[in-house]
Structures are given as structure tokens and as C-alpha cells.
Amino acid sequence: MLSTKLHAQYDGIKVLANGKNFTVNPTEIYLFQSELQTNKILSFERVLLACHITTFKHDEKNPFPSNELLASQFKKSVRAIAAGVSDILKTGLFINEKGKYGTDKRKNTYNITPFLNLLGVFVEHFREGKAYDFKELYNGVIKGVLKAEKGKIEEKVEAPKLEELPEAITEALNAVENEEHRTILEKEIRRNMNRLDEETLIYYIDRIQEKFDSSKGTFASASYTFYKAANNGDIEKHKQMDAERYKRNTGNSKGRKEIEPEFLKEQKEAEKEYRKECPIAQRERQAHNAEVDRIVSEGLQKAYVEETGLDVEADNGFPYMTWKMNLMMELPEGAKEEVGSSEIAIYNRIYPNSVQSHRKIV
Structure with missing residues (x-):
């Protein structure tokens, strides 16, 4: 060569x-x-x-x-x-x-x-x-009167040895087939070892691989976002949320039943009410709701930048969307219906002195 x-x-x-x-x-x-x-x-x-x-x-x-x-x-x-x-x-x-x-x-x-x-x-x-x-x-x-100036040998600084990971975490990482993904996950685990317990660190190895969508950003940004938002106890919390979601979707009926999504039901009801509304009231409500959406969008973007230091459009907006998704998962049941959308509910929790809400048809 x-x-x-x-x-x-x-x-x-x-x-x-x-x-x-x-x-x-x-x-x-x-x-x-x-x-x-x-x-x-x-x-x-x-x-x-x-x-x-x-x-x-x-x-x-x-x-x-x-x-x-x-x-x-x-x-x-x-x-x-x-x-x-x-x-x-x-x-x-x-x-x-x-x-x-x-x-x-x-x-x-x-x-x-x-x-x-x-x-x-x-x-x-x-x-x-x-x-x-x-x-x-x-x-x-x-005669020994003149001597060339001598330089100093550049000392090689050895990189600090990495702390050995617990056996259970090492086994979980070794199970990750993609070598690049494994390296990225190990980096995030080491970054969060003093904050998260072993069970949570291992839980997110599988969760990140399951939720990662390459069309929305890089695996590195997804790993960073998930681990940054992670907290001890997330496993139990996610189990409860899944159980509640399953209960809402299935109810107590016996046998197979086609489930109509909640958003579709809401959309149909809104369309029915929309037809009853007079044109003037309709325009006023639409203008009000559009202004609320603008305030909420700007407010959430500002909160994200202040909390993470990242641009909302970085990595095709994937970290920002993940941040909002994690906040949505923490919303109490019924919060979205009260104000008109999940984003408004998140905004109201961040800015309690500037509560916003969509205007509904009366």
C-alpha cells in the first residue's frame, strides 16, 4: 500500500x-x-x-x-x-x-x-x-559552544479505561446484531448509568430497536432521545398504559368485534355538529382554533429547544416528535378531549399560566 x-x-x-x-x-x-x-x-x-x-x-x-x-x-x-x-x-x-x-x-x-x-x-x-x-x-x-535546540517528545496520553458494564447489560448488548447500533446503545448506556437503574437501561435497548424508524432520523438521535427522556419505573408505567389502551379498545364484549378508532368517532361527531353551525360562528371558531394551534406549536418548539438544546428540525424532526410522544404518554386520561388535541394538553402542562383550548360547537 x-x-x-x-x-x-x-x-x-x-x-x-x-x-x-x-x-x-x-x-x-x-x-x-x-x-x-x-x-x-x-x-x-x-x-x-x-x-x-x-x-x-x-x-x-x-x-x-x-x-x-x-x-x-x-x-x-x-x-x-x-x-x-x-x-x-x-x-x-x-x-x-x-x-x-x-x-x-x-x-x-x-x-x-x-x-x-x-x-x-x-x-x-x-x-x-x-x-x-x-x-x-x-x-x-x-568546542561545545554551539548546540542545536532540542525539542520535547510528545507524550502519548492514554485514553481512560472504560468502566466494565454489568453482566446483564453486556448480554443484552451482545444480542444486538447490528454492530453500529450496539456501539451507539453502549455509549448512551454509559452516559445514563448513574441516573437509570440496570432494569431500565436494558428495557430501552429493546424498546429503541422496536420503535426506531429510519425514515424519521438516525439511530443515534433516536437512542439519545429515548434515553434522555427515560426514567426509572418506565417499564411498569408502559405496561399500565398498554393495559388501559387494550381495555378501551376491547371493552367487556365477548367474541370478535370490529373496533372503531376513537379519532374516527370524534371526526364523525364533529362533522355532524359542523353541519348545524351557522356560517359566522363557524368562521369565528375556525379562526380561534387556528390561532390556538399557532400559539401551541410555537410554545412547544420553544420548550423543546430550551430543554434539549436541539433544533426542532434536526434529523428530520424525529427527536422532536419523540419528545412530544413521550409527553403525550404521560397525559392523564381525558386530557386531550377537554382541550381539543394532545398537543394543546401538553402545552397547558408546560405553560399553566397560558392555558389554551379549541372552541367547540355549542
Whole structure:
């Protein structure tokens, strides 16, 4: 796999852009080599040899390539390489520290700190646009007067370890087949662990998957909304509400009976009454109810934004609709019929000093 940057830099040539056998050098390295040669500190061949030896430094240890290896790479004799290394050592840019690693106390290892310091000091002056005499920089480094500024190693901050979830919650999450959904649910569970009990946390894993509608928003927004509105004891409350709903729909009749929805009954009754109403009263009632609907709509949107900090149209309005749905489920029986709609009933609970109601046909 080629690095995108190296691919562009080396024109897509595989062997140059595959990121293997690379060493990082400042772009001024070639100017530095020229200065070493121009100021007669090292010959061109010795500059190349010195720079090549530095590529064997891979950590804090001294590089220690053998003369035999260098001779084979440069296609020179071992004697010629030994002479070249000797000339580099005479400049003081390399320091021979024999037998520093391993059991062979005769093996050469090269402390290249002076060489790197001179390179660093040169690059500092060049990049800052300072006037310099390269020979003076060299003498200052060799005498220990000049040193390149050292940077600090960026400490890697380890991410805090997540608290282990209770076994029952882990089992419930593992049962979620969609990996992305499982990750989102775990995030919301951890966010609400100090507020909700274990039973409620597990209950909403199934409830969210059951109620989620992808056409109305993302799974993440649905999970956030459901858990934010959740309270301990919701399981029992939802059971009671389901039982009451079932009782209203079935009554005490025996055998199968087609159930007419409540809203359809209300609609039919309203149509009957509508026909009895005079035109003037009809227009006044319609205008009044339209104004009430506007006030209620604006009031609920304002309350939602203040409570959640979210926009009502975020995620196609799904979190806002879920918020209203949860409030509707908390309405006492008959609240909707008293004022004309569930939204008005919710509004009146939020704004008790500004009670609204649809005007009915008298």
C-alpha cells in the first residue's frame, strides 16, 4: 500500500513510495553537504560516507556499520573505507566509541552527536535567515559552544479505561446484531448509568430497536432521545398504559368485534355538529382554533429547544416528535378531549399560566 504523500512526491514509483528503508532528513541536507565540502572540512566522498553512516542510526544507540559492509555498498576496498572513516573522525564530527555494544570490544561504534549538532545549528540559521560563517558554526560545535535546540517528545496520553458494564447489560448488548447500533446503545448506556437503574437501561435497548424508524432520523438521535427522556419505573408505567389502551379498545364484549378508532368517532361527531353551525360562528371558531394551534406549536418548539438544546428540525424532526410522544404518554386520561388535541394538553402542562383550548360547537 503506497503512502498518498510519497506516491505524489515520487511520481508513483513503487520502490520509492512504498515507505520502506527510509530515513528522514531536513530539506537543507544537500546545502549542508555542500558547505562541508566548500569549507574543506570534508571532501565530497567523505561527506557522502559520513551521511550514509548516519542512516544506520535507528534509535538512541550509536550506528555501527562494519567497514566490510560499507565497502560492499560503496564498491570500494575495506582499506579505502577505513581511510575515509579515519578522516571523518579527525574532523571531530564523529567520535569512535569502541566496543559499546555486544562482546566485541574492538568493534567501532560512531557517536555522531557533533555531526547532528552542526546540521541542526546550520538549519536553524538558514531557516531564520540569519547571516552565518559556516566555519565559525563548525568550530563552535566542536568546542561545545554551539548546540542545536532540542525539542520535547510528545507524550502519548492514554485514553481512560472504560468502566466494565454489568453482566446483564453486556448480554443484552451482545444480542444486538447490528454492530453500529450496539456501539451507539453502549455509549448512551454509559452516559445514563448513574441516573437509570440496570432494569431500565436494558428495557430501552429493546424498546429503541422496536420503535426506531429510519425514515424519521438516525439511530443515534433516536437512542439519545429515548434515553434522555427515560426514567426509572418506565417499564411498569408502559405496561399500565398498554393495559388501559387494550381495555378501551376491547371493552367487556365477548367474541370478535370490529373496533372503531376513537379519532374516527370524534371526526364523525364533529362533522355532524359542523353541519348545524351557522356560517359566522363557524368562521369565528375556525379562526380561534387556528390561532390556538399557532400559539401551541410555537410554545412547544420553544420548550423543546430550551430543554434539549436541539433544533426542532434536526434529523428530520424525529427527536422532536419523540419528545412530544413521550409527553403525550404521560397525559392523564381525558386530557386531550377537554382541550381539543394532545398537543394543546401538553402545552397547558408546560405553560399553566397560558392555558389554551379549541372552541367547540355549542
